[in-house]
Amino acid sequence: MKEVDLVIRGARVVSPEQIIDASVAIAGEHIVAVGHDDTMPPAREEMRADGLYLLPGAIDSHVHFRDPGYAHKETWRTGSAAAAMGGVTTVFEMPNTHPATGTVEALRLKQKAAEASYCDFGLHGLLGDDTVDRLEELLDAGVTSFKAFVGNTFGNLPAPTDGALLEGFETLAPLGIRTVVHAENSSILFRRQQKLKDAGRIDALAHLAARPAVAEIEAIGRVLTLAEWTGARVHIAHHSAADSLFLLREAKRRGVDVTAETCPQYLLLNTDHMLKLGGIMRLNPPIREARHNLPLWEALMDGTLDMIATDHAPHAPEEKTRESIWDCDCGFPGVETQMPLMLTEVNRGRASLMDYVRWSAVAPAKAWGLYGTKGVIAPGAHADIAIVDMERAGVLSQNRLQSISKISPWNGRPVKGYPLHTLLRGRFVMREGRLVNEAVGWGRSVKPVQKMPAARPRNTEHYSSAILQTPAGVPRTAVPQGEVDWSQA
Numbered sequence: 001m002k003e004v005d006l007v008i009r010g011a012r013v014v015s016p017e018q019i020i021d022a023s024v025a026i027a028g029e030h031i032v033a034v035g036h037d038d039t040m041p042p043a044r045e046e047m048r049a050d051g052l053y054l055l056p057g058a059i060d061s062h063v064h065f066r067d068p069g070y071a072h073k074e075t076w077r078t079g080s081a082a083a084a085m086g087g088v089t090t091v092f093e094m095p096n097t098h099p100a101t102g103t104v105e106a107l108r109l110k111q112k113a114a115e116a117s118y119c120d121f122g123l124h125g126l127l128g129d130d131t132v133d134r135l136e137e138l139l140d141a142g143v144t145s146f147k148a149f150v151g152n153t154f155g156n157l158p159a160p161t162d163g164a165l166l167e168g169f170e171t172l173a174p175l176g177i178r179t180v181v182h183a184e185n186s187s188i189l190f191r192r193q194q195k196l197k198d199a200g201r202i203d204a205l206a207h208l209a210a211r212p213a214v215a216e217i218e219a220i221g222r223v224l225t226l227a228e229w230t231g232a233r234v235h236i237a238h239h240s241a242a243d244s245l246f247l248l249r250e251a252k253r254r255g256v257d258v259t260a261e262t263c264p265q266y267l268l269l270n271t272d273h274m275l276k277l278g279g280i281m282r283l284n285p286p287i288r289e290a291r292h293n294l295p296l297w298e299a300l301m302d303g304t305l306d307m308i309a310t311d312h313a314p315h316a317p318e319e320k321t322r323e324s325i326w327d328c329d330c331g332f333p334g335v336e337t338q339m340p341l342m343l344t345e346v347n348r349g350r351a352s353l354m355d356y357v358r359w360s361a362v363a364p365a366k367a368w369g370l371y372g373t374k375g376v377i378a379p380g381a382h383a384d385i386a387i388v389d390m391e392r393a394g395v396l397s398q399n400r401l402q403s404i405s406k407i408s409p410w411n412g413r414p415v416k417g418y419p420l421h422t423l424l425r426g427r428f429v430m431r432e433g434r435l436v437n438e439a440v441g442w443g444r445s446v447k448p449v450q451k452m453p454a455a456r457p458r459n460t461e462h463y464s465s466a467i468l469q470t471p472a473g474v475p476r477t478a479v480p481q482g483e484v485d486w487s488q489a
């Protein structure tokens with residue numbers, strides 16, 4: 001039997017369906033065997049994992065590593081180090097850097113910065129009025145997916161018009177590419193925020209008052225309408241409100257290809273915490289009242305919400321602690337703390353480890369076209385593994401975060417359940433609770449292994465988003481192509 005690089009013995013391997021006692025053999029970047037201990041091949045290195053659990057490395061669909069443009073907040077090296085420490089082996093990074101990832105030139109800057117990554121990554125390109133004609137060019141250059149900031153957030157990128165959003169979905173639908181949407185109604189947000197400012201409100205809850213749940217409800221409804229019309233794949237980012245869950249349930253029932261994430265902060269925090277922590281808690285969408293927490297948990301359990309992400313959005317401490325809530329930057333670090341927070345809830349009986357693997361690895365792998373290569377511990381898959389001790393207890397400390405942003409609402413929170421080791425494509429990037437510094441730069445783009453099957457438009461009256469050219473080369477607006485019987489496609 002051929003010798004392999006590593007055999008992990010005596011562990012419990014977790015999938016969404018079961019937890020089994022098994023050993024795992026790794027050769028190069030891939031898993032080659034999962035089974036009984038006495039069936040494992042000889043190995044250059046063996047590791048005992050008695051009493052520990054092997055989880056597929058977490059895939060975080062929503063991080064902001066801030067580079068290029070805001071390196072004082074985070075860099076690819078520090079952000080990906082935080083991911084490795086948190087059992088996260090793949091991230092999808094957002095385009096609201098500076099410059100925004102809406103041109104090939106800007107993408108090249110980000111790809112260069114990402115050469116320092118400890119984890120694998122996908123890059124969301126920007127879908128906006130100024131970029132909608134470049135989507136296929138960006139895909140060819142290496143983006144894996146797109147992000148549309150329908151709601152205003154850090155970076156102050158203008159929301160795409162409904163026309164541009166529709167056109168973008170028309171372009172991406174036949175390609176099968178999924179678009180992440182920050183779903184809040186910017187018109188509501190801007191108007192209410194200005195009225196609150198004019199009234200002299202600078203307190204923490206003014207931020208929530210400016211971004212009511214109806215802003216999320218309206219935007220999700222609008223996005224789902226356009227997605228259903230075009231057949232585009234969409235992903236609702238950082239779902240925060242109980243009141244908009246019915247839209248996802250109904251859309252999924254009708255067959256709309258929509259996935260959705262929520263974040264630990266929307267499951268575990270509410271306005272009671274905001275009153276205590278103030279601007280540290282400012283993020284978009286806002287932390288809401290306690291009545292939203294339980295329905296979001298229930299939506300995860302019944303599949304209305306598909307996955308856990310973090311919206312890891314670091315800022316310098318002084319940018320989070322200003323007197324006026326309007327002057328506090330939005331977001332906080334989360335990629336390093338997500339796994340211990342969620343494992344703690346598993347230990348409390350809120351969910352099972354199998355549920356957690358579905359939310360943290362399997363669902364995102366499927367949404368982004370990676371399942372089989374990532375998101376599973378099975379022969380042929382990348383050896384992306386988080387080795388977890390469910391009995392280890394501790395207290396989260398913002399001062400120990402790998403992120404540059406040493407400020408967190410989770411500071412001082414007791415947790416039980418930690419990743420002890422993280423392997424990315426067969427290599428330890430975190431071992432025995434410590435970052436493996438030699439693994440810097442081991443991360444790479446998932447673009448070469450991404451497989452997004454083509455989507456099929458659902459409507460029968462299809463409008464091309466391609467810009468037609470007159471003989472003189474003058475652009476003309478898109479025109480109807482007539483009815484298409486997609487059942488025969």
